[in-house]
Amino acid sequence: MSDPTYKCCEGTRKINFSRRYFLKQGGVAMVGMSMMPAFLQRAVAATPMPNQKQFVVLFQRGAADGLNIVVPFAEPNYYRLRPTIAIPQPKRGDANTVVDLDGYFGLHPSLSPLEPLFHKNQLAIIHAAGSPDPTRSHFDAQDFMESGTPGVKATEDGWLDRALQTMPEDHASPFRAVALGPNLPRMLQGSTGAIALPDLKQFKIMPQSAAMNNVAQGGFEAMYAQSVDHALHGTGAETFEAIDMLGKIDTTKFPPENGAQYPNNRLGQSLQQIGQLIKAKVGAEVLFVDCGGWDNHVNEGGAQGQLSNLLKDLGQGLAAFHQDMGDRMENIVVVTMSEFGRTAKENGNRGTDHGHANCMFVMGGDVKGGHVYGKWPGLEDHQLNEGRDLALTTDFRSVVGEILTKHLGVKDLNTVFPNFDNNSRKFTGVIRT
Numbered sequence: 001m002s003d004p005t006y007k008c009c010e011g012t013r014k015i016n017f018s019r020r021y022f023l024k025q026g027g028v029a030m031v032g033m034s035m036m037p038a039f040l041q042r043a044v045a046a047t048p049m050p051n052q053k054q055f056v057v058l059f060q061r062g063a064a065d066g067l068n069i070v071v072p073f074a075e076p077n078y079y080r081l082r083p084t085i086a087i088p089q090p091k092r093g094d095a096n097t098v099v100d101l102d103g104y105f106g107l108h109p110s111l112s113p114l115e116p117l118f119h120k121n122q123l124a125i126i127h128a129a130g131s132p133d134p135t136r137s138h139f140d141a142q143d144f145m146e147s148g149t150p151g152v153k154a155t156e157d158g159w160l161d162r163a164l165q166t167m168p169e170d171h172a173s174p175f176r177a178v179a180l181g182p183n184l185p186r187m188l189q190g191s192t193g194a195i196a197l198p199d200l201k202q203f204k205i206m207p208q209s210a211a212m213n214n215v216a217q218g219g220f221e222a223m224y225a226q227s228v229d230h231a232l233h234g235t236g237a238e239t240f241e242a243i244d245m246l247g248k249i250d251t252t253k254f255p256p257e258n259g260a261q262y263p264n265n266r267l268g269q270s271l272q273q274i275g276q277l278i279k280a281k282v283g284a285e286v287l288f289v290d291c292g293g294w295d296n297h298v299n300e301g302g303a304q305g306q307l308s309n310l311l312k313d314l315g316q317g318l319a320a321f322h323q324d325m326g327d328r329m330e331n332i333v334v335v336t337m338s339e340f341g342r343t344a345k346e347n348g349n350r351g352t353d354h355g356h357a358n359c360m361f362v363m364g365g366d367v368k369g370g371h372v373y374g375k376w377p378g379l380e381d382h383q384l385n386e387g388r389d390l391a392l393t394t395d396f397r398s399v400v401g402e403i404l405t406k407h408l409g410v411k412d413l414n415t416v417f418p419n420f421d422n423n424s425r426k427f428t429g430v431i432r433t
Contacts, residue, residue, distance in 0.1 A: 052283075052285060052331070053285070053331050053332070053333075053366075053407055053408055053409075054278055054284060054285060054286070054287065054331060054332045054333075055285065055286045055287070055332075055333055055335075055403060055404075055407060055408055056274060056286075056287045056288075056289070056332065056333070056334040056335070057160065057187065057286070057287070057288045057289075057334075057335055057337070057400075058288075058289050058290070058291070058318075058334060058335070058336045058337075059142075059146075059185070059187075059288070059289075059290040059291075059336075059337055059338070060290070060291060060292075060294050060314075060336060060337070060338035061138075061142065061290050061291065061292040061294065061338070061339070062138065062292050062293055062294035062295035062296075062338070062339075063138065063141075063294055063295055063338055063339050063340050063341065063342060063354060063355070063358075064294040064310075064338040064341070064342075064358065065294070065296060065300065065307060065341065065342040065352050066127070066338075066341040066342070066357070066358035066359035066390065067082075067341065067342065067344060067379075067390060068082075068085065068086075068087060068108055068300070068302070068307055068342075069107070069108055069111070069307075069311065069359055070101075070105055070106070070107060070108075070125050070127055070359045070372065071086075071087045071098045071105065071106050071107070071108065072104065072105055072127075072376070072379060073087070073089045073090065073098045073100075073104070073105070073106050074103065074104040074105075075378070075379045077379040077380050077381070078344075078379050081344050081345040081346065081379065082302075082344075082345070082346045083346070084302070084346060084350050085300055085301060085302045085305075085346050085350055085351075085352070086302060087106075087108055087109070087302055087303055088302075088303065090106055095109055095112075096109055096303040096304065097109060097303070099111065099112050099115050101115070101118055101125075101372065102371075102372060104372075105125070105127065105372045108303070108307070108308065108311050109303050109308075110303075110307075110308045110309075110311035110312040110315055111311050111314070111315040112315065113315045113316055113318075113319035114315050114318060114319055114361075114363075117319065117322060117363060117369065118369060118370055119370060120369070120370075121367070121368065121369040121370040122322065122329070122363060122364065122365070122367060122369045123361060123362070123363045123367065123369045123370075124361070124362045124363075124367050124368060124369040124370070124371055124372075124373060124430045125359055125360070125361055125362075125371075125372045125373065126359065126360045126362065126372075126373045126374045126394055126399055126428055126430065127357075127359045127372055127373070127374045127376060127394075128357045128359075128374050128375065128376060128377050128390055128391060128392055128393040128394060129357060129358060129359065129360045129374055129392065129393075129394040129395070129396055129399060130145075130337075130338075130339075130340055130341065130356065130357045130358045130360075130392050130394075130395075130396055131144050131145050131150045131339070131340065131392075131395070131396055132150055132392060132395055133150035133151045134356070135340075136340070136354035136355075138295070138339060138354075140153070141339035141340050142186070142339045143186060145337065145339050145396065146158050146159070146185060146186035146187040147159065147186060147187075148162070148397060148416065148417050149417075149418065149419070152419075156189075156190070157189055157190030157191070158185070158186050158187035158188055158189050158190060159187060159397075159400070159416050159417060160177070160187045160188050160286055160288070161177070161187070161188050161189060161190030161191070161192050161194065162190060162415055162416045163286075163404050163408065163410050163416045164176065164177055164190075164192040164285070164286065165190065165191065165192060165415070166410050166411065166412045166415050166416065167408070167409065167410060172193075172283070173245075173282055173283025173284070173285075174193070174195065174245065174283075175195070175245065175246075175277060175282040175283050175284045176192070176193075176194075176283055176284065176285045176286070177192055177193070177194035177195070177285065177286045177287075177288075178194065178195055178196070178197060178274075178277060178284055178286075178287050178288070179194065179195070179196040179197070179287070179288040179289070180196075180197060180198075180270040180273055180274060180287070180288070180289045181196055181197075181198060181270070181288075181289065181290065182196065182198045183196055184196040185288055185290065187288060188286075188288060197246070197273075199269075199273070200246070200249060200251050200273045200276060200277070201251055201273075245282055249276070249277075249280050249282065251273070251276050254275070254276040254279040254280060256272065256275070256320065256323075256324045257323075257324050257325075257326055258323050258324060258326050259323065260320045260321075260323040260324035261316075261320055262316075262317060262320040262321075262324075263312070263313050263316045263317055263320070265313050265317075266291065267289065267291045267313050267314065267317045268313065268316065268317045268320065270289045271289065271317045271318070271320065271321045272320070272321075272324070274287045274289065274321070275321055275324045275325060278325070278328060278332070279328075285408070286408075291310075291313070291314070293306075293310055294307075294310060294338060296342070296351050296352060297347065297349060297351040297352070297353060298349040298350070298351045299349065299350050299351060300346075300350060300351040300352055301350075314336075318334065318361070318363060321334070322363060329364055329365045330365035330366075331365060332364045332365060333362065333363070333364035333365070333366055333367060333403050333407045333431070334361070334362070334363040334364055335360060335361065335362050335363075335399065335400060335403060336360055336361040336362075337358075337360055337396055337400075338358050340354060340355055340356055340357075340358060341355040341356055341357050341358035341359075341389065341390055342354070342355040342389075343355045343388050343389055344379055344384055344388060344389055344390055345388065355385075355388070355389035355390060356385045356386075356389035356390060356391065356392055357377075357385070357389065357390040357391055357392035357393070358390075360396065360399055362399070362403070362430050362431075364407075366406065366407045366431050366432050367430060367431060367432070368429060368430055368431065368432055373394070373428045373429065373430055374393055374394040374428065375393040375394070376393070377390065377391035377392075377393055394428060395420070397417045397420050397422075398426055398427060398428060399428060399430065401413050401416070401417060401422055401427070402424075402427040402428060402429075402430060402431050403430075403431055404416060405424065405427075406431040406432065406433060407431055
């Protein structure tokens with residue numbers, strides 16, 4: 001199996017995954033319970049499906065432009081720095097202006113579906129947040145943000161995997177940690193046994209006659225060897241438990257509820273399938289999805305254009321997920337993050353270059369929404385990081401650390417984020433106690 005690659009303005013680089021536990025493109029044969037060995041049947045039967053809290057992480061790959069996502073429209077220098085791509089100040093009845101949130105900050109107009117959630121205290125924003133490492137490399141910045149150890153390249157596992165390690169569960173569901181996509185993200189690499197699913201709809205139970213054929217030709221071990229990544233030999237019970245449970249999920253039984261309409265794109269469909277896994281009560285606890293295209297060096301656009309199109313997908317997708325989940329949102333928190341922000345000043349191509357601080361969204365039932373959190377550093381020339389970027393005042397680890405502690409119940413953040421000040425008194429206060 002070839003290593004996946006990631007393409008952006010820095011070229012193409014291979015990403016090596018030391019532990020890959022994923023079912024790729026529906027290629028793993030699915031065997032019904034009647035065809036499973038007795039010990040696997042017992043494993044499936046013993047798996048609890050608790051009604052527990054869920055944590056959804058949405059990663060915007062490519063470095064999203066936080067200053068045009070959550071606009072500081074009361075900052076005069078914002079408009080001087082961005083003469084062609086700035087979002088106009090709020091104007092009643094004009095759909096191409098900032099959506100005012102609090103008189104100082106506002107949403108890009110393409111994110112208008114999220115405004116009601118903000119004012120219903122279901123959505124909070126942390127501005128001037130991100131990783132403290134100064135790198136402007138997508139690859140390094142993503143690695144640091146997903147490993148949870150900015151500046152340290154030797155970390156083997158991801159912070160989300162380490163968080164689960166601090167909360168071991170007997171007979172944990174194979175769907176405890178799931179990434180929607182073809183590859184297991186850096187954030188979930190480690191020893192907890194996360195899985196990556198490209199698309200729930202691609203998985204079907206193999207006809208019994210075909211299953212019997214495979215068993216007759218090579219037996220259980222041969223069938224297993226053909227199906228599972230070689231790095232995971234020895235975990236057949238967990239692998240086939242996941243396969244069997246996945247085969248039993250009929251996505252047609254979990255249509256969008258409450259009038260929710262997901263956008264017809266990868267992000268929208270992935271969020272819908274995250275919702276289906278939650279509705280199916282298969283024991284999902286942490287779920288990951290990413291979306292790309294945020295590296296807008298050229299023709300980024302303002303109220304309309306490339307960024308606007310991406311934000312429509314994001315806003316519609318998150319709003320649809322919230323609506324679809326209904327009362328289930330009381331047990332769900334969603335966070336968005338991106339490896340770094342963009343330069344405060346637009347470049348000569350009506351775009352923006354690699355910057356530093358960014359904004360994060362936190363949505364859900366445990367969220368103290370309706371507020372833009374974080375110490376705002378300002379956009380005057382002397383206030384910019386290195387004279388060019390939004391300065392960072394909130395470390396992303398404080399934001400997700402608070403979610404892990406107050407929402408999921410993680411007790412040892414020093415294991416999750418080593419060599420970081422995890423003092424709860426420094427939390428932003430975005431999650432209810």
